[in-house]
Amino acid sequence: MPRAxxxxxxxxxxxxxxxxxxxxxxxxxxxxxxxRRGVTLISIGAAGRAPSG
Structure with missing residues (x-):
């Protein structure tokens, strides 16, 4: 599998x-x-956007 x-x-x-x-x-x-609808997602990486608190 290629590395992400x-x-x-x-x-x-x-x-x-x-x-x-x-x-x-x-x-x-x-x-x-x-x-699925209603599922909470967790951000595990970001670029180009400041984190919100």
Whole structure:
């Protein structure tokens, strides 16, 4: 399996490819299952957006 890009590298690649300023957030559900309505996601990486508290 190929190694995943860190959020900053993925963001840089998207900006280069599209020319658009984008933010990237990598998220995962807390239960490990596919996303469903009402499931809380946990951000595990971000680039291009300041964290909110």
């Amino acid at each position: 890009l860190p959020p900053r590298a993925l963001r840089d690649a998207l900006i280069t490819y599209t020319g658009a300023e984008v933010a990237v957030v990598i998220a995962d559900s807390s239960d490990g299952r596919a996303d």
